[in-house]
Amino acid sequence: MQAQPDTDTSQDPRRLAILKAAFEAFCSYGFRRTAMEDIAKGAGMSRAALYLHYRNKDDIFRSLAQFYYDDAVAKVQAVLDRDLPLHDALAQAFEAQTGQIFEALLSSPHGDELLDTKYASSADIAQAGEARLVSVYAEWFTKAAAAGRVTLDVADGDAQALAATMMAALHGLKDPMPSPAAYRTAAALLARVYARALRPD
DSSP: OOOOOOOOOTTOHHHHHHHHHHHHHHHHHOTTTOOHHHHHHHHTSOHHHHHTTOSSHHHHHHHHHHHHHHHHHHHHHHHHTSOOOHHHHHHHHHHHHHHHHHHHHHHSTTHHHHHHHHHHHSHHHHHHHHHHHHHHHHHHHHHHHHTTSOOOGGGTTOHHHHHHHHHHHHHHTTSSOOOHHHHHHHHHHHHHHHHHHHSOO
16 A cells, blocks of 8 residues: 655645646646646746655645545535535535536546546545545434434435445446536436435425
């Protein structure tokens, strides 16, 4: 297993600049055609300075993947912590989970390559990130059921299984790669389906 990248960028504007420049370069040129020189230029630094922060493109990509999941978990949690109607909570959580990064991937001609790279070089980060998101949804389902806001009968009371199935359904919307608008429409429909299935009688 590869080492987890140091992704605490909140106190390091240089790392944030590098990740932003790397993502823009990856979306523009694809992972394989992007050079460290492209990323350094986009971040406003020399290539030598870039190597002080990251060893190579794979290291940067792994940090970018970790950044995406950290951001997605925090934003989904923030939505679910609000007192929203069931459908609105799910629809807004799905939107928050998608975020600007994934929306940019959907718009990029290199989106498929970048998703393949994610699962090739950052499979451990993706697996851990998906598990964190499932846990956030499962905890919310459990609390909502205890408060009488939802019923988990459709999943025989298993909030974890319900959340995992919902995440799998969201992933299914990405294959084949849709346009951002088509993905948003499908995700909104999925939110309506789940809201209706979970609504107490």
